[in-house]
Amino acid sequence: MISRTVLLILLPVLAIAALTQRRRLSAIIAMGLFSFALAGTYFLLHAPDVAITESAVGAALVTSIYVLAIRKTGRITVVASEAPGLLQRDADRISGLEWEILERVARAAGLDLTLTFLPGDERLDAVRRGDADIAAGGLLAESADGVLETPSHLPTARYELRGPAGQRHAAAPDRSPPAYFSEVVDAVRACAALSMTLDLARFHTLSRYDLGAYEVRSMEGRGGYTFAVSPDRDDLYRHVVEELSKMRESGELDRSVRRHFP
Amino acid sequence: MRHVPLRLLLPALLLVGAFCAAVWVTFDYPGPDRHAADDWVDAARLTGAVNVVSAIYLNVRLLDTLLEVLVFSVAVLGVRFYLRERGHVETVDSIPESHVLRLSSDLLLPVILLLGIQLTAYGHLAPGGGFSGGVAAGTGLLLAAIALGADAVARRFHEGALAHLEWAVLLCALFLAAFPVAFGRPPLSDLLPPGTPGGLASGGSILLYNVLIGVKVFIGTWIMLHHFILHRGEV
Numbered sequence: 001m002i003s004r005t006v007l008l009i010l011l012p013v014l015a016i017a018a019l020t021q022r023r024r025l026s027a028i029i030a031m032g033l034f035s036f037a038l039a040g041t042y043f044l045l046h047a048p049d050v051a052i053t054e055s056a057v058g059a060a061l062v063t064s065i066y067v068l069a070i071r072k073t074g075r076i077t078v079v080a081s082e083a084p085g086l087l088q089r090d091a092d093r094i095s096g097l098e099w100e101i102l103e104r105v106a107r108a109a110g111l112d113l114t115l116t117f118l119p120g121d122e123r124l125d126a127v128r129r130g131d132a133d134i135a136a137g138g139l140l141a142e143s144a145d146g147v148l149e150t151p152s153h154l155p156t157a158r159y160e161l162r163g164p165a166g167q168r169h170a171a172a173p174d175r176s177p178p179a180y181f182s183e184v185v186d187a188v189r190a191c192a193a194l195s196m197t198l199d200l201a202r203f204h205t206l207s208r209y210d211l212g213a214y215e216v217r218s219m220e221g222r223g224g225y226t227f228a229v230s231p232d233r234d235d236l237y238r239h240v241v242e243e244l245s246k247m248r249e250s251g252e253l254d255r256s257v258r259r260h261f262p
Numbered sequence: 263m264r265h266v267p268l269r270l271l272l273p274a275l276l277l278v279g280a281f282c283a284a285v286w287v288t289f290d291y292p293g294p295d296r297h298a299a300d301d302w303v304d305a306a307r308l309t310g311a312v313n314v315v316s317a318i319y320l321n322v323r324l325l326d327t328l329l330e331v332l333v334f335s336v337a338v339l340g341v342r343f344y345l346r347e348r349g350h351v352e353t354v355d356s357i358p359e360s361h362v363l364r365l366s367s368d369l370l371l372p373v374i375l376l377l378g379i380q381l382t383a384y385g386h387l388a389p390g391g392g393f394s395g396g397v398a399a400g401t402g403l404l405l406a407a408i409a410l411g412a413d414a415v416a417r418r419f420h421e422g423a424l425a426h427l428e429w430a431v432l433l434c435a436l437f438l439a440a441f442p443v444a445f446g447r448p449p450l451s452d453l454l455p456p457g458t459p460g461g462l463a464s465g466g467s468i469l470l471y472n473v474l475i476g477v478k479v480f481i482g483t484w485i486m487l488h489h490f491i492l493h494r495g496e497v
Binding site: 048049051053057060061064068069 | 404
């Protein structure tokens with residue numbers, strides 16, 4: 001009697017849990033649990049035949065079919081380059097303004113985020129090929145072909161960095177620019193000769209170090225950071241645009257920017 | 263008002279119409295006829311099956327069950343038909359994910375398959391039957407597909423032959439139901455003797471129907487799951 005009452009109370013609780021989950025996989029698991037509780041109820045109501053069928057069909061078969069069906073639709077695949085402040089690795093977790101935005105989009109859409117780090121240009125190719133849904137990590141709006149660019153979420157500026165003043169500059173243009181940002185950081189810390197143009201996120205990181213020896217010039221042509229969304233995922237594109245405008249209206253975007261770029 | 267496309271409007275109207283019709287038909291329905299229900303139970307007892315429930319749905323109300331099997335076949339057909347448009351997902355040759363998973367699949371799969379057979383074969387004696395036995399065994403194959411890779415499991419079955427076998431089994435069940443006409447008996451009636459209640463060979467044709475339905479549902483379940491894996495990617 002008590003177990004039947006407990007199961008009967010559990011049924012609507014599990015049903016509501018399944019309905020209110022944002023993540024699809026959690027909702028499916030809640031539905032599987034609901035089926036299991038229902039099978040238990042049938043069993044206690046002296047209907048073992050129905051209980052066996054309910055647990056075989058409801059808890060096992062339907063759950064696995066749902067899991068297979070959401071296999072592709074249940075996640076957002078992000079490819080990104082590391083861009084300090086926007087999207088960076090801190091030990092074993094990811095942080096940054098863009099990651100915060102993407103997490104909000106994922107929550108609103110009820111999807112899971114998976115992130116792969118790729119070097120600069122390969123990101124857009126991956127999105128064009130359809131291997132990834134979104135490219136992020138300090139991507140500058142440049143009206144690239146074959147991808148959907150979201151409205152800029154943060155204006156950037158270009159900074160020219162030259163120096164140190166004492167060293168002769170004629171030597172610098174011969175050297176190819178450093179491939180990785182970490183090499184630039186190392187060069188600045190070692191006060192080596194540099195001549196390059198940086199975007200806001202990367203300049204912001206460099207400004208933590210002593211740039212006194214370098215000549216810094218803010219350049220013309222302000223642009224903005226953007227996400228590149230795969231053309232197949234226009235649903236996702238709408239989600240990003242919608243979430244961005246919501247964050248902008250509530251002032252959440254400004255607060256986030258100030259938090260990551262103090 | 264927002265424009266609703268015709269292909270959505272028609273099914274929606276049909277659904278609303280069907281709902282209204284169902285309400286209208288059942289409006290002055292007096293509830294289940296107590297005497298009819300008693301008659302069914304009495305008739306079910308005569309079949310010699312210990313499990314009265316299976317005696318009812320595989321003897322007294324066999325038509326309902328046959329139509330349900332038909333509904334299941336149409337569902338399998340629908341999965342095959344609509345997933346065909348989506349194209350195959352290219353998956354890398356699946357490597358068994360972990361030793362633990364592989365070992366537990368090796369240990370559990372025979373037990374699950376045996377459970378499926380037991381549920382099917384003893385459907386007239388204990389709770390169970392072809393439906394639950396077939397689904398249990400078919401979902402057990404999914405476990406193998408997760409541990410060994412779907413291709414490895416699919417290679418052991420010939421998909422095309424399986425699909426034919428599924429419909430052949432359904433035809434067998436329909437033929438078995440219509441066969442008594444040849445002996446001057448009404449269709450859906452039972453030709454086999456009740457036997458000794460409690461024995462495996464008792465309950466008339468119930469065991470036969472359970473086995474047919476079990477095989478059919480087993481194949482259908484695997485076909486559905488395999489098509490989802492083929493077109494949506496491995497789990």
